[in-house]
Amino acid sequence: MSTEVNHNVAVHRTGFVSSVSLFIVTLVTFGLAMTAVPKSGPFCTGNCIEYPYTDSLDFYPGDYYWMYLAVVQMAVWLVFMISVHYNYLKNKNVFGFTAVVFASLSVVILFSDYFIQFSVIPVSLMKGETDGIALLTQYNDHGIFIAMEEAGYIMMSVAFMFMALTVNAGSKAERWLKRIFLFPFIVSVILFAWLSIKFGADRSYRFEIWVISINWLAMLAGSLIAGVIFYRHLKK
Secondary structure: OHHHHHHHHHHHHHHHHHHHHHHHHHHHHHHHHHHOOOOOOOOOOOOOOOOOOHHHHHHOOHHHHHHHHHHHHHHHHHHHHHHHHHHOOOOOHHHHHHHHHHHHHHHHHHHHHHHHHHHHHHHHHHOOOOOOHHHHOOOOOOOHHHHHHHHHHHHHHHHHHHHHHHOOOOOHHHHHHHHHHHHHHHHHHHHHHHHHHHHOOOOOOHHHHHHHHHHHHHHHHHHHHHHHHHHHHHHO
């Protein structure tokens, strides 16, 4: 019995700390990302970068700050998701485990995408090594960076959806948490279908912007409510 109590306290404490940390790091990352306005593609309003994007070094490091925080955000989010999974381990744990698997896939994709972007692109441009830059750079609105972000945040939406299936609806806070976790998946599916039909393969970064914003909003709201839930457990 004592072992189980200690286990629950560890889960609730980790869940509370990761919830607070996720809210803070997501809020700051979101704010920094908003300053990195599009320099190319359909939403560029001026001073746009054109193919082959070799003049993008003018915007370093300003446009890259948010990515450094995003890799931290991904790690904290994974701990958060594992904590939620263990909090509801006795109920439908197959869904919770599936959520953690998809969350891990999302983190691997996005961590790699961001780390490569700020570790490879700027220094390659500084050294005049421009071969392949056009396909990799974030400024290519149909390049690998955008595609990996779309894939990573789709996996994140799926992870949130499966985690929603594990959450008990025993309290008002938990009912809200289920809804928040379901929101990214439902909206992402609708948006991806609509933008793919409207723009075909040339959807640019339209879906990427939406899917990031939706998932980060779910992180903010979900971590806030989950933090309350974990805090109440700790106070019992």
